[in-house]
Structure formats: C-alpha cells, structure tokens
Amino acid sequence: MGKDKLFVNEAAGTWSSYGSLEQLNINNGFFNPSSWDNCMDQSDPFESALSSIVSSPAASNAAPIPPAAAGDTFMIRELIGRLGSICNSADNSCYTTPLSSPPKLNLSMMPSDPAFAERAARLSCFGVGVGVGVSRVSSSNQSVKQPIPGSHPLDGKTSRLSPEEESSVSQNDANSRKRKSKAPSSTNDAKLVTENEESNSKRSKQEHSNGNENDSVKANQKQNNKDNSKAAEPPKDYIHVRARRGQATDSHSLAERVRREKISERMKFLQDLVPGCNKVTGKAVMLDEIINYVQSLQRQVEFLSMKLSTVNPRMDFNVEALLSKEMFQCRGALQNALYQVESSAPAFPLEPNNADTQFAINPLNAALHRNPNMQLLSSNNGYGEETSPQPQPQPQPHVSSFWEDDLQSLVQMGFNQNQPQSFHGSIATSQMKIEL
C-alpha cells in the first residue's frame, strides 16, 4: 500500500511538469498519512538534524512564531508530544531558514485567499480522516499557507518558475529515495537525512542570496523536499527497484521486473550447477537442459537402487550370518590390500549392540574414502563433478573434510577407544601423503 503510494508520488513527481501548486499540495496531503509511520521510525535522526539546521542558520528566528501557528503547534504538541515537537521544529525551520522576508509571518496569519481556503479545507479533511496524521497534515497545511499568499502578489513569477522547480523537486526526491533505499541501517538513514537537510539548507541559502523574490516558491519547494524526504522513507521490507528510462512505473510491472530478476538470478545459479549449461543461452533451452539433467540423475538413482537390490541377496550369505566379523575382516583386508598397513583387526573390540551399524558403516566409509582416490587415479572423478562445474577441482580438501566428519561421527557414535581413531587418522594422513 505504501509502495503504491510511493509509486504514485514518483509518477506524479516525474510526469507532472506543469506546475500547479495545488497538485503538489494534494500530493502532500495524500502522502502524509502513509509516511507517518516512517516519521515515527525516524524521529531521532530528524530531531537531531532539524535541531542542527534550526540552530545553524536561524536560531534567533525560531523564536518569533506567529500566534496562530503557535497555538496550533501547541495543541499538536499536547496531542502528540514528541513528534508534534518535531513537526513544529520542521515548521519553524522552514519558516525561518529561507526567510528574512517579513511578509511571510504576516501572511501565514491571514488566509485572505479564497482558493487557499478551499485547499486548506480539503487538506484538513484529509487530516481529520487520517487521525494520527492530523498534526502532520496540519503542519503541512500551515506550511502551505506561507508560500501561497506570498506568491499571490508574484503570481506570474511563480507560475513561470514552478515547472523547473518542481522538476528539481522530483529529482531531489528521487535522489533521496535512491540513497535511502541503499541505506541499510537507521544510523545511515540518519546521516543521509542530515545530509539531505543540509543540502536543502545550503540550497536555500544559495537561492536566498540570488534573490528574495523566489523565496516563497523556494519555501514551498523546501517544504516539499522535506515532506518527500520524510515520505520517501521506505519501509524496510520492500525491495526497491528503480524504473529506468522508458520503463513502466506502475506497481504491477515493477513487481514483475523484480520477479524476473529473481528468476534470472536463480537461473544463473542453476547454470553453474548443471554441467554443459554454460554455453546455452536462453531460458527455455536452459530449462530443458536442467530438466534433462534432473531426469538423468533420477534415472541413475533408479538404476543404482536396482543394482543394489540385485546385489543384496548375494550379500545375505556374506553378511547376515557372520555380519560383524565378516564385514570387519573384509574391511581389514581391503585396507591391507590398499595401503599395506598392518591389519588392525584385534584393535577393534566392539560391543555387539551397535556392531551392526558401525561395522556396516566403517568398511563402507573406507570404501567411500577409497573410491575418490581410485576415481582420481583413473581420472574419472565423480567428486569433481559434485564439488563444482570445473572439470578438475582439487579433491583433497574435500576428502579431508569428509574424513574429519566421519571421524567426528564415529566419535559420536560411541567409539570409546582412542586407538582406532588414531589409526584412522594415521591412515588418513598417510593416504593424504600418498595422494599428495
């Protein structure tokens, strides 16, 4: 929802190059309720930033608040203590920073413009409807008061100036949003906000030196900036995508773009995983390749399980009768044959309870460990295929980690004796040495 509003505002900001202040005001009024939560989140940084701003350019000017506005803000403060004060300070700052023009203070007190009254009524409607956002909207309302009567005498100028001003506003808005979308933490946010505010104040100073006639417009712009910088605080869970030039900005197509990016990211990941998929371009072909690979793997599993099921009965004779001893001996034989290590058969006095699994696992683990080596020797490394798509990775670290894992698991499984483990370890190291 907030996202939608963001987009709406962005669209309005970028596309409305005709500069009617009314629309902007409405935008603000429309915008503020959604941004209220964000303001809540960012209360501390804002306070600091605003206080710094207020103190730096116009500390003395902050005092003379017009009575009506003061009354309003007082009420607001009463209503919503801290945030009200923030709004107040914001108000003051935008009063005071570009100012030194006395008419504004007066003008804020006399809403003589009928059109303005209409607008104010509309905005206050918004404010009432929103409830919590009352103070915010009303403060923006007040700030709206300033520029419009001020610009009333200079109507032609404002209408002439407003388009570029608005475009700059939208640009600034976009920038701030960009920055904020990148900012990961609240401290960064605070920094950025201060930066933004400072840049605003700088700009206002600069323009103030240019001439007083644009003051009202600038005040408006500044207020807009402020509003937008507050409003553009994104809720943290959203993924922010910036529409490039010529791309659609409505929420559906943005979401669609996000989705497509996600898909392509995963596709890239899969491309690394599936062999022979690197050269392929185009998602359809890649998907075919992936499907083929998965199918072939599944078929391989089926084939292997078939093979194992045929192997089983033969193993019944070997294993089932004398499972523990047979397995163990064959394991010892295997290792003897392979590594010419002295048989350690008597060094494995095992409990009959868990002899079952352990015996089964030990020789087979040995076989597993043996196999990579054999595969390495025969340059038919299935392990390389597993580890990474590159044809010749170094299997040694993998093997060693595997060894460690198995050793740990053996320890956990209740090998109480140290001798077998050390034996294992020595085999592992010797094996590694042989390999190296």
Added chain:
Amino acid sequence: MSMNNPKQRLLLPGNPSGGSSSCIKSRFTRGFLRALIKMKKQNYNQPTSSSSSSSSRREVFRRRYRRVKIAADKSMAVAVGSTRLWSRAMLSRIRHQYQQQRWRYHRSNFNHQPIKVKRLVIEKKKKEKLRIKQKEEGSDDHHRRGLRDAGELRKLVPGGEGMDICSLLDETAHYIKCLVTQVQVMKSIDQFYSIN
C-alpha cells in the same frame, strides 16, 4: 533486505567445500546403509518366498527394488531435513505411499470389497484441481517465453506442483545437488559390494 535471505539460502548449500554438503553426504550414507542392513535382515528372515517361480521372483525383485529406492529417497530427505520444501514433500509422499500400501495389504488380507473407489474419486478431484492450477500457471507463464516448460520441472522436483517459479528453481538447485550426492554415494556402495 528480503533479497538477501533467499540468496543466502541459495548459497549456503552451494559452497562445495563447506560443511553442509559433506554433512548431508555422511548423514545420507549412514541412513541409507542402516536401511539396507535392515532390509537384508528382513530378507534373511523370509528368504523362501523368492525361490518358487520366476514370476514371483520377479515380483520379489521389483519389491526389493522399490524398497531400496524408497530407502534411498527417504534417507536423502531425512538427511536434508525439513528445511527444504522438496524433502518435506518427498517424505510426505513416501509416508502416503506406505500408508496406502499398508492399507491395501490390510484390505487384501481381510476383505475384498472395493472401498477404494472413494479414495480414487478424491484423488481424481485433487488431480483435477492441480491440473487446473497448473493450467492457470501455465497460461500465466505462457506470456513469458522460455519458462513455459516449468510444468515439466514441477513434475520432476518433489512437491514442485505447489510452488511458484522462484522457489521452484531454488528447490531444483538444491535437489540437483542432493541427487548428485546420492548418486555418488550409491555408486561407491555398489562398487564396494561388487568388489566383495
């Protein structure tokens, strides 16, 4: 922020030298071997049924094959754990099959009434629903050229029918990795057995 999570999820099983893959491997090996040994014991307990005729032997062989296959799948899924959608789907599928089998066995032993009709109807309904859903998604995907065949992938990856395409691809990546591991382990076991 939320972009990071699936990425991490993607990359965590992705690193080949890290602990997770080899951990899954050893867990799978252990579980599968345990299942095989259990199976052998059971076969040893009832060996005479296989030696009557060729058809029954084939039947026995098929049953054995199925059991090994299920054991492999199940131990793989258990080794992966319940963090993945596909493993959960696989486990539930296996459980369902097991229940069905048991139920069928039970029924064939005691009464011969075809009560199966009701269940069949329900399954048909489910399948129809699924088909409709797939059709919708397919027509949705139809606009995006290239991902039209995702339906085929859905069939291959367990539990893939209910996923959106992003998580489907995610799960596919993990599933492929696990399948590769499974194939390796089974190969080495087979090699070990064939040597002896």
